[in-house]
Amino acid sequence: MTFFSVSSLSMVFGGLKALDDITFDVAQGEVFAIIGPNGAGKTTLFNCINCIYPPSSGAVVFKGVNLVGKKPDRVARAGIARTFQNIELFDRMNTMENIMVGRHLFMKTGLFRGGFMWGKRSFAGKEEQAHRRKVEEIIDLLELQVVRNSFVGALPYGTRKKIELGRALAAEPELLLLDEPCAGMNAEEKQDMVFWIKDIQDELGVTILLIEHDMSMVMDISDRILALNFGKTITIGTPDQVRCHPEVLKAYLGEDEQVQDATCDIQATDSDGKA
Numbered sequence: 100m101t102f103f104s105v106s107s108l109s110m111v112f113g114g115l116k117a118l119d120d121i122t123f124d125v126a127q128g129e130v131f132a133i134i135g136p137n138g139a140g141k142t143t144l145f146n147c148i149n150c151i152y153p154p155s156s157g158a159v160v161f162k163g164v165n166l167v168g169k170k171p172d173r174v175a176r177a178g179i180a181r182t183f184q185n186i187e188l189f190d191r192m193n194t195m196e197n198i199m200v201g202r203h204l205f206m207k208t209g210l211f212r213g214g215f216m217w218g219k220r221s222f223a224g225k226e227e228q229a230h231r232r233k234v235e236e237i238i239d240l241l242e243l244q245v246v247r248n249s250f251v252g253a254l255p256y257g258t259r260k261k262i263e264l265g266r267a268l269a270a271e272p273e274l275l276l277l278d279e280p281c282a283g284m285n286a287e288e289k290q291d292m293v294f295w296i297k298d299i300q301d302e303l304g305v306t307i308l309l310i311e312h313d314m315s316m317v318m319d320i321s322d323r324i325l326a327l328n329f330g331k332t333i334t335i336g337t338p339d340q341v342r343c344h345p346e347v348l349k350a351y352l353g354e355d356e357q358v359q360d361a362t363c364d365i366q367a368t369d370s371d372g373k374a
């Protein structure tokens with residue numbers, strides 16, 4: 100059984116075809132990147148995968164189940180978690196509490212309530228302690244110990260991105276959708292994020308779908324890449340295949356640009372598509 104697949108997926112907004120007949124599959128354990136210039140349809144594709152948008156046509160199949168028409172919380176329960184392009188954390192909550200929010204899918208007694216209201220020996224208290232242990236494992240994995248009790252609103256951008264990643268991991272996903280995990284990060288923070296993503300793939304066995312504008316990061320981390328432009332697939336292949344694909348180069352560099360570099364490197368771009 101294919102672990103994850105998208106078949107003939109199209110999404111139309113008014114007269115605009117944001118996704119046009121997209122088909123690909125992802126094997127368990129892969130890091131699969133989706134690239135393309137601004138407006139190519141990458142976020143729309145993520146929104147169709149986790150059912151924020153119902154596609155106009157096509158299928159999104161995860162472990163044999165077509166997700167189209169399901170609610171986003173059902174998709175999360177099926178084992179798909181997501182981070183967003185813009186950080187969406189609770190600034191007035193600390194790191195631990197923000198990651199704990201990712202556990203809500205598993206909570207039978209409600210967030211935090213159990214431990215506080217009925218004591219540690221009650222079912223609710225024990226359940227809450229088990230969730231806290233899971234959160235502590237994630238804090239250790241992502242080396243967030245020093246900011247465990249800090250309000251996230253005051254923390255540096257790169258740390259906040261990592262906490263958002265931690266919250267997604269708290270849902271114990273089998274498939275993790277990362278929407279521009281390196282956006283707004285400096286070079287050191289990007290290097291760290293690459294390291295965490297590889298760790299999540301290797302140590303937790305999580306399959307990763309990644310949207311990212313930083314091409315050096317994408318080429319470094321991905322097993323395979325889907326390149327989109329104007330909602331259509333340009334190509335799917337390994338980093339080396341995609342890096343040198345003439346249509347990919349044209350999409351990034353423009354019609355008139357000649358590729359001088361024999362390695363076919365695409366310039367790293369920021370989220371505005373600027374070099």
Ligand SMILES: Nc1ncnc2c1ncn2[C@@H]1O[C@H](COP(=O)(O)OP(=O)(O)OP(=O)(O)O)[C@@H](O)[C@H]1O
Nearest residue numbers: 112115117135136137138139140141142143144370
């Ligand atoms: N809710 C919406 N209503 C109408 N048009 C939309 C909507 N969401 C996206 N679009 C359009 O669909 C196209 C694809 O947008 P999308 O955000 O998926 O691109 P993207 O590749 O993620 O771009 P970026 O890299 O800038 O985030 C764009 O033309 C965009 O304006």
